[in-house]
Amino acid sequence: MAKYKIAWLPGDGIGKDVLEAARIVLNKTQLDAEYIPGDIGWDCWRNEGDALPARTLELLKNVDAAMFGAITSKPVKAAAAELAPPLQNQGLTYRSPIVRMRQLFDLYVCLRPCKAYPGNPLNFKEGIDLVVFRENTEDLYAGVEFGPVPQELADTLSKLAKSFAPFAALPAAEYAVSCKINTRAGSERIARAAFEFVRKHHRKKVTVVHKANVVRATDGLFLETAKAVAKEFPDIQTDDANIDAMTMWLLKNPFNYDVLVAPNLYGDIISDLCAQMVGGLGFGCSVNIGSKLAVFEPTHGSAPKYAGQYKVNPIATVLAAKMMLDWLGETAKGQALERAVAEVIKEGKVGTYDMGGSNTTLEMAEAIAAKL
Ligand code: IPM
Ligand code: MG
Numbered sequence: 291m292a293k294y295k296i297a298w299l300p301g302d303g304i305g306k307d308v309l310e311a312a313r314i315v316l317n318k319t320q321l322d323a324e325y326i327p328g329d330i331g332w333d334c335w336r337n338e339g340d341a342l343p344a345r346t347l348e349l350l351k352n353v354d355a356a357m358f359g360a361i362t363s364k365p366v367k368a369a370a371a372e373l374a375p376p377l378q379n380q381g382l383t384y385r386s387p388i389v390r391m392r393q394l395f396d397l398y399v400c401l402r403p404c405k406a407y408p409g410n411p412l413n414f415k416e417g418i419d420l421v422v423f424r425e426n427t428e429d430l431y432a433g434v435e436f437g438p439v440p441q442e443l444a445d446t447l448s449k450l451a452k453s454f455a456p457f458a459a460l461p462a463a464e465y466a467v468s469c470k471i472n473t474r475a476g477s478e479r480i481a482r483a484a485f486e487f488v489r490k491h492h493r494k495k496v497t498v499v500h501k502a503n504v505v506r507a508t509d510g511l512f513l514e515t516a517k518a519v520a521k522e523f524p525d526i527q528t529d530d531a532n533i534d535a536m537t538m539w540l541l542k543n544p545f546n547y548d549v550l551v552a553p554n555l556y557g558d559i560i561s562d563l564c565a566q567m568v569g570g571l572g573f574g575c576s577v578n579i580g581s582k583l584a585v586f587e588p589t590h591g592s593a594p595k596y597a598g599q600y601k602v603n604p605i606a607t608v609l610a611a612k613m614m615l616d617w618l619g620e621t622a623k624g625q626a627l628e629r630a631v632a633e634v635i636k637e638g639k640v641g642t643y644d645m646g647g648s649n650t651t652l653e654m655a656e657a658i659a660a661k662l
Pocket of ligand 2: 558559562589
């Protein structure tokens with residue numbers, strides 16, 4: 291029996307291309323693993339009415355980790371229109387399977403390192419080395435949404451909040467409400483994860499990202515909680531910034547920042563920005579971590595227009611595989627893999643189209659594997 295069981299979830303579009311590439315590299319590391327394929331994504335939605343079928347959830351309960359490619363997401367109405375005819379008009383609602391996976395397995399940490407590998411022609415600046423800790427289960431991703439808005443909710447809001455007055459007389463279908471729900475416990479555990487990471491990796495500073503000047507209840511709670519956690523780590527510098535200002539300062543002074551911690555949606559936004567600063571989505575890797583399971587993925591989506599063309603850059607996914615090796619405790623293999631990626635980038639002989647090269651997804655993977 292293999293030492294590790296890894297769920298292998300390519301999903302949609304280029305998810306399949308990049309996972310095939312990651313496998314070439316993982317095989318070369320000789321990780322003692324069994325890779326178990328799982329179904330997820332758009333075909334499951336269309337044919338079964340569930341993008342994350344029960345058999346895949348069962349698989350995820352019985353593995354050490356999962357590698358996930360990408361999924362296609364569409365707004366609720368567009369998704370319903372694509373259901374197979376027998377499944378239409380049965381009240382099935384599309385929800386992003388990655389968001390569900392994060393919630394069902396309580397994968398509360400979304401960790402997104404963004405490092406500028408020397409010589410990458412796409413680096414915004416050489417030397418950038420940022421890490422985003424994104425809270426991954428709450429906030430505007432809680433999934434508590436109303437549109438049209440039930441009268442009962444409108445009545446309650448009218449009663450409880452003066453600021454609801456401008457909306458109170460609107461017909462139900464003329465507005466929508468998405469609840470941003472942040473808990474003290476949820477804010478505390480993501481803040482703690484960020485500070486512990488800084489301590490473990492001998493980094494310097496945590497910046498708390500929020501919009502507490504306007505979104506006072508939820509972001510106020512997030513900021514207050516993160517500041518309380520910071521007190522437990524007096525050796526680590528802490529500051530905070532509003533999300534809007536943060537995007538400007540990150541571009542202006544990227545070297546002033548180190549580890550960023552943010553509620554779900556701001557973390558989503560800021561991690562795309564940070565990924566772009568180190569080469570774009572072809573370089574942004576991500577892991578969703580809970581107490582029992584970790585799901586590794588590239589930050590990019592399924593890019594349907596490039597599906598099956600073996601054109602996109604697999605480095606983001608290869609770096610996700612590197613994080614998986616580290617997480618499994620196979621740190622020597624993880625380090626070797628990162629060195630191999632760094633060497634290929636530095637040499638500049640092999641590059642995918644985004645890097646100005648003409649190599650395919652699999653050629654890039656072979657080039658990295660050849661360095662191992
Ligand atoms: C990400 C993605 C997802 C998110 C989408 C695909 C639902 O943008 O992982 O950052 O919004 O979390
Ligand atoms: Mg995103």
